[in-house]
Every structure is written in structure tokens, then in C-alpha cells.
Amino acid sequence: MANPFVEKFTPEEAQAVAKLKTDLPEILEEAHGSKDVYTLWSVPLDKESTDQRLEVLLVKFIRARDLSLPAARKMLVDTLKWRKEFYADNLLSESFDEAVFNPIGYIHGHDKQGRLVCYNFYGELDQDKVFADVETFVRWRVQLMEKCVQEIDFVKVDAMIQVHDYKGASMLGRSSNAKQATKQVIQIMKDNYPEFLAIKFFVNVPWWGSKIFTLIKPMLPEATIKKFVVCANDQLLATLEKTIDRGELPKVYVGDTYKVGSVLAAIQASREEKDAFQHQELISEPELTETDK
Numbered sequence: 001m002a003n004p005f006v007e008k009f010t011p012e013e014a015q016a017v018a019k020l021k022t023d024l025p026e027i028l029e030e031a032h033g034s035k036d037v038y039t040l041w042s043v044p045l046d047k048e049s050t051d052q053r054l055e056v057l058l059v060k061f062i063r064a065r066d067l068s069l070p071a072a073r074k075m076l077v078d079t080l081k082w083r084k085e086f087y088a089d090n091l092l093s094e095s096f097d098e099a100v101f102n103p104i105g106y107i108h109g110h111d112k113q114g115r116l117v118c119y120n121f122y123g124e125l126d127q128d129k130v131f132a133d134v135e136t137f138v139r140w141r142v143q144l145m146e147k148c149v150q151e152i153d154f155v156k157v158d159a160m161i162q163v164h165d166y167k168g169a170s171m172l173g174r175s176s177n178a179k180q181a182t183k184q185v186i187q188i189m190k191d192n193y194p195e196f197l198a199i200k201f202f203v204n205v206p207w208w209g210s211k212i213f214t215l216i217k218p219m220l221p222e223a224t225i226k227k228f229v230v231c232a233n234d235q236l237l238a239t240l241e242k243t244i245d246r247g248e249l250p251k252v253y254v255g256d257t258y259k260v261g262s263v264l265a266a267i268q269a270s271r272e273e274k275d276a277f278q279h280q281e282l283i284s285e286p287e288l289t290e291t292d293k
Contacts, residue, residue: 003052005158009059016062016069017055021047023073031080038080041149053154060158064194079192086188091143092150100129101140107148109248115198116151117161117244118144123168123204131177134184141185145193152196159198161243167204199243203231203253 009017020027024047025035032038037046043053058076065071083089105120131137148160205213213230231239237246237253246254 003056003155005056005059005154006052009055012067013059013062016067016072017058019069020058020062020072020076021054023047027073027077028080031077032084040080040083041152043154056154056158060195075191075194082188082192086142088142088146091139091146094139094143096136096140096143100126104130105141105144107144107151108250109244111161111199111244111248113157115157115159115161116148117163117248118148119163119165119250121165121167123166123170127175127178131175131181134177134181137177137181138184138188141181142188145189149193149196159196161199161201162197163201163203163240165203166206166209169204169206169209197227199227199229201229201231201240201243203236203240204233205230 006014024045028038028045029035037044039045041057043051043057045054058072061072061076061079062069065075103121104125105118107116107118109117111117152158152160202209202213210230217225229239237249240249240253
């Protein structure tokens with residue numbers, strides 16, 4: 001049976017994928033010093049393979065570099081080098097403090113098309129604990145991404161849904177560790193996980209976050225903007241349910257208490273931070289400016 005994602009390739013994409021596939025031995029040698037087949041996200045990088053999942057994986061690098069074959073080739077080489085240096089293949093066996101990290105990021109359920117949903121919470125977290133060690137946070141966050149990709153089979157689904165919740169987030173007081181860790185994670189995602197985002201929901205975004213998004217929107221690629229959905233607090237559940245069935249949502253988004261609390265939190269944030277905002281340098285929240293390239 002033909003892979004449905006491969007069937008949707010344009011002629012230009014199909015040609016670029018075929019060339020990139022042919023070059024895999026040289027790509028592996030450049031990255032690893034050996035032409036031995038390496039398995040990336042459960043897909044062997046073997047130029048002789050008839051497994052169409054390989055083509056679905058390769059086209060991600062090609063699309064991420066706007067169909068430029070040299071740029072896509074370089075991105076794949078760099079990703080393979082980074083995985084070796086970062087020991088990315090060991091991440092799934094590593095353990096992290098569940099009490100610290102489980103509440104701020106997890107996988108829960110699937111959308112109506114069977115794509116997994118990953119939730120990230122940026123408000124009401126203890127920065128001293130979460131970002132106590134930058135390297136630990138970065139490895140935990142990349143591990144979460146690896147867990148997400150492991151659930152993508154490149155046959156029925158080829159991407160994921162992300163929900164970024166800013167309830168209780170403040171534009172003031174981000175620690176230097178938090179800034180450093182966030183910057184590193186965003187760069188890693190942009191460089192090494194191409195085209196895995198289908199839709200990113202921004203929920204409970206405070207007034208200043210909406211203002212920042214409005215300012216940076218003209219600078220973002222149209223393809224990226226199409227993947228972003230900023231949910232109004234009073235329409236949060238209704239917006240999510242267009243993509244995710246209610247039974248697949250975490251309980252925190254279903255109860256009336258949460259919806260009312262979200263609105264009150266937004267009003268409180270507006271009152272407390274509006275004056276301070278007028279005197280602060282406008283620094284865009286990295287997660288709001290992240291692209292999927």
C-alpha cells in the first residue's frame with residue numbers, strides 16, 4: 001500500500017527526496033565518519049530501502065529548507081552530528097525529577113486526525129527548581145520531543161500538535177537560567193526537528209503576549225503563521241475542540257472552574273503588569289517567535 005504522504009509529494013519534492021536518498025552513504029560518512037546505516041527516529045537511513053517512511057522523513061529536511069537540496073543535505077548532516085555530540089539516542093533511557101518536570105510538559109491524547117498532543121506550561125512554575133541546572137532542563141525538554149517523535153509513524157501521521165499554556169506567566173522576572181535554557185531549546189528544535197509541527201495552540205496568553213505576537217507576526221513566514229492558533233480565554237475550549245475531541249483533552253481544560261480562572265487570571269495580569277509594561281524594553285517571548293524551520 002502506497003504511503004499517503006508520499007503520494008502528496010510535488011514533482012520537485014519527489015525529485016529532491018530521490019537525490020537526498022541516493023546521497024545517504026556520503027551524508028552518513030560526513031556526519032559519522034562511516035557509511036554504516038544509522039536509524040533515525042526508527043527509520044533506517046539506507047539508500048537501498050524500499051520503506052517509504054524514509055522518504056517522508058527526508059522530505060521534512062527538504063521542506064524545512066524551502067526545497068533547496070544543498071541546504072537540506074547540510075541540515076541532515078548537522079542533525080546527525082548534533083545527535084552524536086548530544087547523545088540524543090540515550091535520552092529515552094535517562095531519568096529526570098518527575099515532581100519538577102512532569103507538571104510543565106507532557107503528552108496527552110490525540111487530535112481528530114490521530115496526531116499526538118504535547119502540552120507545555122509556562123506560567124506558575126518554580127524557576128529556581130525547573131531551571132536550576134540549564135543542561136538538565138535542556139535534556140529533559142529534548143527528551144520530551146524525542147518521546148513525541150517516537151509516536152509518529154510516518155505512515156498514518158507525520159506531525160504533532162502542541163499546546164502552549166501561559167496561564168500565570170509574567171513578562172517580568174525571568175531568570176538568566178530560564179532565558180539561557182529556553183534559547184538553547186528553541187535553537188535545538190529549529191535545527192534538528194524539521195516540520196514536525198502541525199498546529200501550535202497558544203492558550204491563556206496574557207495581554208502583553210498578544211501584543212508581542214501582533215508585533216512579530218509580520219516578520220514570520222506565512223507557512224508558520226498558518227500553524228499558530230492564539231486562543232481567546234473565553235473561547236479556549238471551543239477553539240481546542242475544533243481540532244481535539246473533548247474526551248482527548250486533559251481534565252484541566254474541561255471544567256468550568258478552569259475557564260473562569262483563566263479569565264480572572266488574565267484580568268489580574270493586565271492590572272498588575274500594564275503600567276510596568278510601559279516602562280520595559282519590549283523583549284519578545286522566545287516561544288512566541290519560534291518557527292518550524
